[in-house]
Amino acid sequence: MAILLTGGAGFIGSHTAVCLMQAGYDVVLADNFSNSSPKVVGRIAEITGKTPVCVEADVCDKEAVRNIFRAHDISAVVHFAGLKAVGESVQKPLEYYRNNLDSALTVLEVMREFGCRQFVFSSSATVYGDQPAPLNESAPTGGCSNPYGWTKFMIEKILIDAARADETLSVVLLRYFNPIGAHESGRIGEDPQGIPNNLMPYITQVASGRREKLTVFGNDYPTPDGTGVRDYIHVCDLAEGHRCALEYAAAHTGCEVFNLGTGHGYSVLDMVHTFTRVNGVDVPYVIGPRRAGDLATVYAACDKAKEVLGWQAQRDLEAMCRDSWNWQKKNPMGYDA
Numbered sequence: 001m002a003i004l005l006t007g008g009a010g011f012i013g014s015h016t017a018v019c020l021m022q023a024g025y026d027v028v029l030a031d032n033f034s035n036s037s038p039k040v041v042g043r044i045a046e047i048t049g050k051t052p053v054c055v056e057a058d059v060c061d062k063e064a065v066r067n068i069f070r071a072h073d074i075s076a077v078v079h080f081a082g083l084k085a086v087g088e089s090v091q092k093p094l095e096y097y098r099n100n101l102d103s104a105l106t107v108l109e110v111m112r113e114f115g116c117r118q119f120v121f122s123s124s125a126t127v128y129g130d131q132p133a134p135l136n137e138s139a140p141t142g143g144c145s146n147p148y149g150w151t152k153f154m155i156e157k158i159l160i161d162a163a164r165a166d167e168t169l170s171v172v173l174l175r176y177f178n179p180i181g182a183h184e185s186g187r188i189g190e191d192p193q194g195i196p197n198n199l200m201p202y203i204t205q206v207a208s209g210r211r212e213k214l215t216v217f218g219n220d221y222p223t224p225d226g227t228g229v230r231d232y233i234h235v236c237d238l239a240e241g242h243r244c245a246l247e248y249a250a251a252h253t254g255c256e257v258f259n260l261g262t263g264h265g266y267s268v269l270d271m272v273h274t275f276t277r278v279n280g281v282d283v284p285y286v287i288g289p290r291r292a293g294d295l296a297t298v299y300a301a302c303d304k305a306k307e308v309l310g311w312q313a314q315r316d317l318e319a320m321c322r323d324s325w326n327w328q329k330k331n332p333m334g335y336d337a
């Protein structure tokens with residue numbers, strides 16, 4: 001029996017692969033490497049002592065997905081695969097709706113053909129739209145501010161309806177807040193292509209000298225220091241959350257949703273100052289205008305995951321800053337050294 005990780009060579013997928021392998025699971029990675037590197041397979045092998053099966057495949061290709069199920073006894077799927085750049089989704093909405101919805105539907109249809117009934121979905125806090133924090137799972141969803149968020153919202157709806165129609169299906173929706181950090185080895189980490197959209201990879205590239213300075217997108221928000229507040233979660237804590245979700249899916253049917261966050265909000269300047277203090281490296285920054293679509297404050301209520309999954313984030317902001325920098329120092333150009 002193996003767990004199929006679609007998009008398994010990506011930032012969260014690779015960390016989840018390490019976590020599951022170290023917990024004794026066999027994993028199969030499926031990835032088209034459109035936003036990841038095949039080199040991550042060797043890095044996972046270095047960390048775990050075992051090379052995961054990795055299939056280069058676009059999971060929108062139904063026959064390719066069938067071939068994975070024909071070759072491996074897949075007991076559950078964790079679906080990471082999808083386009084995920086918020087700004088790009090505004091520029092290319094058709095590509096985002098086609099790719100993200102098509103891949104999810106294709107995987108679900110092939111799962112049904114092969115009698116696989118456990119599905120963990122990589123969703124996002126973006127589905128909450130602009131609502132007061134802390135956000136809990138019973139908060140209404142929708143009101144997304146970009147096509148990327150709408151694809152996550154729509155796939156959640158597909159999964160809720162699929163689980164309602166098929167009582168043997170087990171679906172877990174994981175709403176991530178802001179994943180950052182890296183495995184303590186520094187051998188796997190976040191490797192965005194081009195100019196980073198997200199805060200932490202931009203900070204680490206400034207700290208390494210690859211970029212001149214950070215632009216803080218606005219300091220006039222209604223927050224303690226005026227800069228945006230987010231719930232940052234260590235990617236290894238997030239990976240553990242997926243292991244707990246798989247255990248839950250194996251023991252239950254129906255559709256259940258969980259926030260994966262820490263319940264704490266930190267501002268952009270909190271992050272910059274913590275990063276500098278922990279790592280002893282400067283991060284030059286300037287204050288710029290707000291970024292369109294940004295919210296002031298987003299952080300999770302995450303009691304449900306603790307009570308139902310027995311999961312809680314363990315790593316603090318200092319560990320996130322330390323591990324992000326450790327990865328970037330050891331891999332100044334990411335996987336493409």
Ligand code: WQD
Nearest residue numbers: 086124126178197198199202215216217228229230268294
């Ligand atoms: C965090 C804070 C910015 C960059 C996005 C997606 C979300 C999820 C996580 C997938 C904000 C500020 C950022 C910079 C800055 N991804 N910032 N300068 O926007 O909260 O969430 O990534 O699920 O869906 O929306 O994350 O890291 O882009 O921004 O000042 O160069 O850092 O304004 O306050 P965000 P982020």
